[in-house]
Amino acid sequence: MTQKGQPKKLTPVSVLHYIRLVYRSVLFLTALVLYIIGRIRHSEFMMNSILEQPMILNVIWLVFVVEMFQRFFPSRLESPGSQKQFAGNYMKSGETNIRIQDNNATMLVALLWICFNAVFGALHMTGLLDDGIMVLLCCAYSVCDMICILFFCPFQSWFLKNKCCSTCRIYNWDYAMMFTPLFFVRNLYAWSLLAMSLVLMIRWEITFYRHPERFSEQTNEYLRCENCTEKLCTHKKQLHSLWKRIADFTAERKRFLKKKST
Numbered sequence: 001m002t003q004k005g006q007p008k009k010l011t012p013v014s015v016l017h018y019i020r021l022v023y024r025s026v027l028f029l030t031a032l033v034l035y036i037i038g039r040i041r042h043s044e045f046m047m048n049s050i051l052e053q054p055m056i057l058n059v060i061w062l063v064f065v066v067e068m069f070q071r072f073f074p075s076r077l078e079s080p081g082s083q084k085q086f087a088g089n090y091m092k093s094g095e096t097n098i099r100i101q102d103n104n105a106t107m108l109v110a111l112l113w114i115c116f117n118a119v120f121g122a123l124h125m126t127g128l129l130d131d132g133i134m135v136l137l138c139c140a141y142s143v144c145d146m147i148c149i150l151f152f153c154p155f156q157s158w159f160l161k162n163k164c165c166s167t168c169r170i171y172n173w174d175y176a177m178m179f180t181p182l183f184f185v186r187n188l189y190a191w192s193l194l195a196m197s198l199v200l201m202i203r204w205e206i207t208f209y210r211h212p213e214r215f216s217e218q219t220n221e222y223l224r225c226e227n228c229t230e231k232l233c234t235h236k237k238q239l240h241s242l243w244k245r246i247a248d249f250t251a252e253r254k255r256f257l258k259k260k261s262t
Contacts, residue, residue, distance in 0.1 A: 021146040028139035035132040081171035091221035134181040172204035
């Protein structure tokens, strides 16, 4: 049994999140290198540079197709945030009052995201941004997605106000948001990823409107802390505590050096 104050071990779900952060970062850096190589060779688009090495393109495409495909089915290695849509994860609490306090903010998030990416789309259509930048943007979004889960989520903190990822109203919007820039890239690989992500999001929304009781902590005990298989809140608190200790140590060290110099 873990003693009070002793750091808790990462759960399998959390470990998978960190693994995704690593390989998504590698994919982003790979795409960035390919883009730079393409520009050095005066290639018009990064796609030309990737198509010279189809294995890389196939790996990038396959990684995200597999990730999204898994979301269509129940899995113990996925976050409760994405798994609450399934009937098998609905644990009746006995309450009938469905409360989803962040539901009204979803439209605001959607509007802001569309407007934000419309800027990049407009720049792409005017020729100021090429396909390579749009692909890099998607890869960057994929890394930011994991940062939101593991460290800090602006959507949670500033708009939705949900307690954690498990109760997030828009959890399965992540891939659709990630691949939004691909709407402007005329490529079969790009559009297939975007189409699959939209199907995933549409299914999520249909399930929400048909079975809202699965998405509420009041009616679904699966979303309550005692039943959580992720425990990311614990590790976030540990990380915040670590950063605070580092900041305090740095500040104390600066004061010491300043006092010593005088």
